[in-house]
Amino acid sequence: MEIRRISTIEEYKKVEEIQRIAWGMEEECPVPVPILVAINNNGGLVEGAFIDGEMVGFTLGFPANKGNYRYFYSHMAGVLPDYRNYNVGYHLKIHQFQSAFSMGYSEVRWTFDPMKTRNAYFNTHKLGSFAYEYKINYYGIMGSKENKGIESDRIEAHKFKDKSPIRNYNFNIAAELHNSAEPWEKYSIDGDVLGFEVLEEIDQSNLELVKKWRYALRKVILELEGKNYVMIDVVRESPKAFLIFALKEKSGLI
Secondary structure (H helix, E strand, C coil): CEEEECCCHHHHHHHHHHHHHHHCCCCCCCCCHHHHHHHHCCCCEEEEEEECCEEEEEEEEEEEEECCEEEEEEEEEEECHHHCCCCHHHHHHHHHHHHHHHCCCCEEEEEECCCCHHHHHHHHHHCCCEEEEEECCCCCCCCCCCCCCCCCCEEEEEEECCCCCCCCCCCEEEECCCCCCCCCCCCCCCCCEEEEEEECCCCCCCHHHHHHHHHHHHHHHHHHHHCCEEEEEEEEECCEEEEEEEEHHHHCCC
């Protein structure tokens, strides 16, 4: 597999196509070729993954700042469905991190949906990010198959050049599922590291159930952030999983 910066109009058009396929875009527009070209030639990065000369995935990112603090923002990463079990997404993101760090950035940020446990596992456990700064309905109601019908809550992932992920820990079970697809009604925030049991897969055809999980996770994560916890990991025990949160002070973050 080759990962490199996009360079031709045909390749930019392929990035558009992968966006449509990867997210099932029906009522949404992909990032179009002129914007991709502008980003890639003005401080940002649009990179593709190629297998046997065919582009099978891409990443899109650009410089960002809050006040005087500069970081690199990873806006999109998409892989064709037939190649999702080949670690293409992982290698694309790692390559993007390395590119951003070589450009002088010490942090890369992006967002993900904490309700999608496999994605949360990928972003925290595999990529080693710290997730905090919960965003309610960040993109509004979206029209793609991946997001249709629910508010687009996201949590921001932070990948630091000089901070290693937290892996040696024991966690208290703060909320546990009991033979039900419904979210927990009670939980306990007590301890330095907490685990919240969730479904590994939520039935996407059951919109009312999906909404219940959206609101339950929103409530608990906002409460955790108010008490200085961040998401550090996901422990998968199929068909369930634990979202793991640790006190921010323990991670050395500011």
